[in-house]
Amino acid sequence: MTSNTRRTFFKIAVLAIAAFFVFIWNKLILQHLNTIQHSKTVVPFNKNKVVSFYDNYIVVNQNETTTVLSTRCSHLGCKINELENGKLVCPCHGSEYDLSGKVIKGPAFKNLEVIPSKVISNGESIEIGN
Ligand code: FES
Structure with a gap:
């Protein structure tokens, strides 16, 4: 092995190791940090709207079901609004989710967090969080 070949091999090995650590950081650490605790909060509920955006929540109302999703993208935590x-x-980065929070297109691979909720006040409000 010449010194040039050795140097090239070493550069490729260093790049491969760096790429591996970036991959691990993204997949195993950052995406799991996106799960946060949600303190209890109440927001108005408009049953005539399919999707309503609030500061930290997306309320989806379809097929007689109300689902509350986190606005934090599961990739790196940008706000989906x-x-x-x-x-x-x-x-x-263009990740796409369906209205149940399921990933349709990456780079995110984890679905949006579904937050426990219930409709209260005769359907006028939603209590979010636990
Ligand atoms: S933070 Fe949403 S796609 Fe990257």
Whole structure:
């Protein structure tokens, strides 16, 4: 092995190791840090709207079911606050989720967090969190 070949092999090995650690950091650590505790809060409920965005929550009301999702993208935590063609789209890197919070398109691979909730006050409000 010449010194040039050795040097090239060493560079490739260092890049491969760095790529491995970036992959592990993203997949195993950052995406799991996105799960946060939600203290109890109450927001108004508009049963005529399919999707309502609040500061930390997305309320989805369809098929007689109300689901509350976190606005934090499961990739790196950007705030999702727009609906495009029936999908929740992250403005940072373009991950897409369906209205149940399931990932449709990456880079995120983890679904949006579903937050426990219940409709209260004769259907006027939603209590979110535990
Ligand atoms: S933070 Fe949402 S796709 Fe990267």
